[in-house]
Amino acid sequence: MRESCTCDEGRAAADAPLADRLTEAIQCLRHASGMELRLDEPMAPHTSLGVGGAAAVFAIPHTIEAVCAAMRAAHRLAVPILCVGRGTNLLVREGGFPGILLHIGEAFSAVEVEGSRLTIQAGATLAEACEAAANAGLSGLEFAAGVPGSVGGAAAMNAGTGGGQIGDVIEAIDVVHEDGSLGRCLHDSLDFGYRRSCLRDAKCIVVSVVFALSPAEPAAIRKAMFEAVENRCRKQPLSLGSCGSVFKRPPNDYAGRLLELAGVKGLRIGGARFSGKHANFIVNEGNATAQDVVELIETAKRRVYEVTGVMLEEEVCVIGESLPLQ
Numbered sequence: 001m002r003e004s005c006t007c008d009e010g011r012a013a014a015d016a017p018l019a020d021r022l023t024e025a026i027q028c029l030r031h032a033s034g035m036e037l038r039l040d041e042p043m044a045p046h047t048s049l050g051v052g053g054a055a056a057v058f059a060i061p062h063t064i065e066a067v068c069a070a071m072r073a074a075h076r077l078a079v080p081i082l083c084v085g086r087g088t089n090l091l092v093r094e095g096g097f098p099g100i101l102l103h104i105g106e107a108f109s110a111v112e113v114e115g116s117r118l119t120i121q122a123g124a125t126l127a128e129a130c131e132a133a134a135n136a137g138l139s140g141l142e143f144a145a146g147v148p149g150s151v152g153g154a155a156a157m158n159a160g161t162g163g164g165q166i167g168d169v170i171e172a173i174d175v176v177h178e179d180g181s182l183g184r185c186l187h188d189s190l191d192f193g194y195r196r197s198c199l200r201d202a203k204c205i206v207v208s209v210v211f212a213l214s215p216a217e218p219a220a221i222r223k224a225m226f227e228a229v230e231n232r233c234r235k236q237p238l239s240l241g242s243c244g245s246v247f248k249r250p251p252n253d254y255a256g257r258l259l260e261l262a263g264v265k266g267l268r269i270g271g272a273r274f275s276g277k278h279a280n281f282i283v284n285e286g287n288a289t290a291q292d293v294v295e296l297i298e299t300a301k302r303r304v305y306e307v308t309g310v311m312l313e314e315e316v317c318v319i320g321e322s323l324p325l326q
């Protein structure tokens, strides 16, 4: 028999050192059923860039109860916690993440269709969402075909293309709040904007998304999806690891144009390089480190600012700690 969990009792005070609070959080997570834990887990294999420092705790819940337990423990012990989907828009600095990275992935990929509503769990890929919509003869997600990542990550980021953004077709989102409670957020409360939603700043985890779509001919839906993917293959350097667009589009301009103007296209630091095919993509040429990518981002921002006066803002989510200066 396992010892009973101390999760809701509390031992370490919120002002105890982080290491003590983290140890207690790990004990709580070990007692949560349906939770897989890895300690000091390098994040490179969990991100599409293929770089990244280690997560002190990489937690893989298999049930919503396990997600709730993790959020409750992290909240009570004031331990940093952040969700990781498929890691396609994430850069973990070389010094690693000092708390819990909670992975919402394959375990959460159920799909349900009811009329023109598609409900899909947050760990499903956008590709799976697009496929389910096409199979059901539901239109609205065609623009997202070829965008990698999870449904939860796409909702939090309000992922989009020139053809639309995911928030436009979201009716509601089911979340686990930071205190471990479950809730439903309706579209109007989610504050969707360009590559943002209130979910990015709020400490909550998306567990499923309800899309409101429109009936259409499956063949027409598939044709539009195919064209979206083809267009992407033509313009993006998809044979190397990347995180998609590194910078957001500045008002009335394009980050790629400014990066080219500043002579950053093709610039290399270590194993990371601004792609020659798409100026706003950093690619991993095989042996890049998170530090190479961070330095490349900082250099690009500085050069673009010097040349154009525009300060670019990262679209990629950069988390974790820098290495101490030598």
Ligand SMILES: Cc1cc2nc3c(=O)[nH]c(=O)nc-3n(C[C@H](O)[C@H](O)[C@H](O)COP(=O)(O)OP(=O)(O)OC[C@H]3O[C@@H](n4cnc5c(N)ncnc54)[C@H](O)[C@@H]3O)c2cc1C
Residues within 6 Å of the ligand: 048, 082, 083, 084, 085, 086, 087, 088, 089, 090, 104, 122, 123, 147, 148, 149, 150, 151, 152, 153, 154, 155, 156, 157, 158, 159, 160, 161, 199, 200, 204, 205, 206, 207, 236, 238, 242, 243, 244, 245, 317
């Ligand atoms: C080749 C390539 C092309 C891309 N093209 C596009 C594009 O055209 N348009 C576009 O918008 N993006 C694009 N992206 C970026 C990325 O695919 C999307 O932002 C994607 O939706 C992120 O999902 P993810 O699961 O990978 O999120 P992650 O990278 O794992 O996380 C990104 C952010 O979302 C949060 N998050 C993830 N899952 C959850 C969850 N369940 N609950 C709460 N928060 C969560 C994370 O905490 C983090 O802040 C591209 C990336 C690549 C590699």
